[in-house]
Amino acid sequence: MTRLVRSEPAGGSPLDDSHIASWRNEGYAFVRDLFPGDLIDTLRSAAIAHYPPPGSAEAASIADFGSGGALTFPSVVPALNELTLYEPFLQGVAQLLDTPVTELRLTQSDLWAKYGRDERLGRGDNADQRIHVDYPNHTLAHPTPWDRPEAVEVIVYFDEAEVTGGGTAFVPRQGKDDPAYRWPIVDSPGIGDLKYVNDRALAEAYFAEQRPDLAEWRTSLYEREKQADFRPGDVLFYRHDLWHRGTPMKPGTLRVVQNMTFRRASAEWISTLHVGWAWRAYRDDKLLEKLIARSSLGQRAVLGFPQPGNEYWCEETIAAVEARYGMFGMDMAPYRAALGVPGRATSGQ
Numbered sequence: 257m258t259r260l261v262r263s264e265p266a267g268g269s270p271l272d273d274s275h276i277a278s279w280r281n282e283g284y285a286f287v288r289d290l291f292p293g294d295l296i297d298t299l300r301s302a303a304i305a306h307y308p309p310p311g312s313a314e315a316a317s318i319a320d321f322g323s324g325g326a327l328t329f330p331s332v333v334p335a336l337n338e339l340t341l342y343e344p345f346l347q348g349v350a351q352l353l354d355t356p357v358t359e360l361r362l363t364q365s366d367l368w369a370k371y372g373r374d375e376r377l378g379r380g381d382n383a384d385q386r387i388h389v390d391y392p393n394h395t396l397a398h399p400t401p402w403d404r405p406e407a408v409e410v411i412v413y414f415d416e417a418e419v420t421g422g423g424t425a426f427v428p429r430q431g432k433d434d435p436a437y438r439w440p441i442v443d444s445p446g447i448g449d450l451k452y453v454n455d456r457a458l459a460e461a462y463f464a465e466q467r468p469d470l471a472e473w474r475t476s477l478y479e480r481e482k483q484a485d486f487r488p489g490d491v492l493f494y495r496h497d498l499w500h501r502g503t504p505m506k507p508g509t510l511r512v513v514q515n516m517t518f519r520r521a522s523a524e525w526i527s528t529l530h531v532g533w534a535w536r537a538y539r540d541d542k543l544l545e546k547l548i549a550r551s552s553l554g555q556r557a558v559l560g561f562p563q564p565g566n567e568y569w570c571e572e573t574i575a576a577v578e579a580r581y582g583m584f585g586m587d588m589a590p591y592r593a594a595l596g597v598p599g600r601a602t603s604g605q
């Protein structure tokens with residue numbers, strides 16, 4: 257049977273202790289060699305084929321974050337789905353939140369083509385961002401205190417920083433009394449009644465006018481920036497409360513990244529940024545149906561599918577879900593086993 261998503265044995269610890277400590281204490285982890293090289297190559301080629309070349313008028317029109325949702329999960333590009341649900345990667349996210357994979361939920365996965373500054377767009381092009389935190393347009397609430405994070409954000413890079421420029425800049429947190437991380441986190445354009453301004457120069461001019469007493473404090477964030485020196489396949493894990501920003505790219509270049517976010521299952525106030533996965537059903541290609549049928553239990557859990565033992569399951573729902581997905585290879589044994597039906601062995605995965 258063709259798998260739409262790679263399935264690797266569950267468990268394992270792809271991140272080492274230094275990655276986990278860096279994420280927990282400083283707010284980020286930069287990880288190499290987490291994904292298979294051929295998966296990174298395939299997805300980059302698909303992105304290059306899909307997105308307009310740098311310098312074209314079409315490129316200018318999709319310069320903003322996420323490329324206007326052009327390539328999001330679940331996608332007709334199989335490698336995008338594979339990358340999103342690659343089990344060692346999910347395991348790494350779970351390590352950061354110190355939770356089982358089955359307690360993660362996917363809330364964002366999009367492949368973004370970012371281009372070097374295009375003078376036709378002036379400062380509306382997202383090239384040189386203001387320092388910011390990502391939570392305001394991900395959660396309806398405010399991030400929880402530092403020691404109990406609710407979400408992991410991810411940037412997977414497909415290019416070389418040396419070629420494209422545009423290394424993501426971030427401010428590592430220095431201990432619990434770090435003035436950059438004072439509470440609450442509201443001193444950034446777009447939060448509360450402050451207007452949203454993306455571009456660094458415009459945002460800081462606006463901030464200086466609205467909150468002159470804090471403008472210097474924001475300057476200190478820029479002074480403390482570190483930059484991701486990425487190569488294809490590198491991954492930056494970060495958080496909704498980490499100060500960071502996109503930096504200018506070299507003119508005429510294209511940088512492809514995959515942006516993903518996972519929340520704890522319990523954190524319902526963190527929104528799914530895309531149309532729900534089920535909305536992809538009904539197409540002739542049966543992409544969603546095959547994806548669900550052929551995913552592992554952990555991968556299904558990440559998409560919010562009820563797990564074995566969930567109160568959703570009874571004889572009737574097991575038979576009904578089998579009637580919907582059985583022809584695509586869905587194995588209902590684990591759900592039956594968890595109901596305690598005698599004579600049915602669980603496949604475990």
Ligand SMILES: O=C(O)CCC(=O)C(=O)O
Nearest residue numbers: 321423424500501502503
């Ligand atoms: O482009 C980047 O490296 C980061 C982008 C970013 O932080 C954002 O758009 O929120």
Ligand SMILES: [Fe+2]
Nearest residue numbers: 389390500501
């Ligand atoms: Fe951001």
